[in-house]
């Protein structure tokens with residue numbers, strides 16, 4: 001008999017009833033060090049007191065108002081994002097997938113409005129992940145995501161990861177945009193080298209193509225800069241964010257330049273919940289905390305500490321691990337064993353990690369994880385590797 005919850009996940013036999021900082025706790029009191037953080041969501045750990053207070057204060061004041069009206073909390077967060085980034089304007093969503101949908105619509109509408117409606121193709125790369133809507137799975141093209149779901153939204157061109165010649169050859173009069181994660185998350189913590197992001201920007205400028213960055217997983221201070229693309233010193237025309245910006249509250253956004261957003265006039269897009277006061281109040285608090293240069297410096301210091309310890313782990317278990325990769329606190333352990341096996345042994349050792357493609361186990365801790373918890377977490381992964 002089918003479970004009351006649609007069984008689209010292979011769930012681990014764990015169930016948490018409480019969270020405290022970087023720890024998740026089961027009903028019997030068993031504690032787990034959480035290096036998944038809800039897959040890069042709980043930026044400031046579980047039950048963060050400042051975020052909880054912000055949520056309570058907003059809940060006592062105003063939960064939801066329609067986008068038919070001005071929403072001060074939404075305008076505040078939009079102003080902050082515009083001040084801190086390349087963007088001139090933002091649209092708020094409840095998830096990364098919804099942000100991807102709007103990014104796709106915005107890119108196509110841009111060219112339509114410019115009088116070039118034939119420019120509808122969006123170039124994406126193997127291993128990418130932009131969500132599970134029909135548009136987002138078409139963007140990915142991966143068989144495991146699209147199989148059985150009928151005709152896909154046309155207009156996506158899928159290229160191998162890192163193949164410059166294939167990219168140059170694929171650009172045509174129909175190309176509207178290139179969409180890429182500066183660091184692939186689900187694809188296995190694959191960092192796009194800075195020179196490649198620069199090359200993409202140059203190509204887009206030369207050919208008149210929009211550049212879309214998906215920073216749903218790698219954005220919002222996870223890499224030690226507010227956004228991962230800052231390392232390359234280039235900016236996109238459109239960017240999706242979600243996950244970390246809400247710190248655990250469902251919130252996403254599309255950020256865009258005025259030019260890229262120029263087709264999105266009144267009535268072209270909308271959302272009932274997107275940009276609601278609860279989500280935006282939390283988002284503004286998260287952003288205020290993580291955009292502080294002192295906070296970002298701490299993320300980098302913790303990231304160096306964790307990476308150093310992980311390098312030691314790789315050296316100690318040459319049969320289990322191949323290398324450490326990633327940027328900041330978006331780290332991956334490239335494995336020689338099945339990542340799922342290591343993750344499962346981790347459960348026994350009381351540490352939560354997340355498998356990804358390319359034989360990688362992801363480590364995406366809360367950005368304010370303590371040094372002590374970093375040491376404890378690596379010791380637990382060590383125990384998991386020994387138990388394999």
Ligand SMILES: Cc1ncc(COP(=O)(O)O)c(C=O)c1O
Nearest residue numbers: 095096097129130131185216217
């Ligand atoms: C890079 C990237 N884009 C988009 C998404 C989809 O976001 P959501 O699950 O919030 O819809 C994800 C989720 O893992 C992601 O990692």
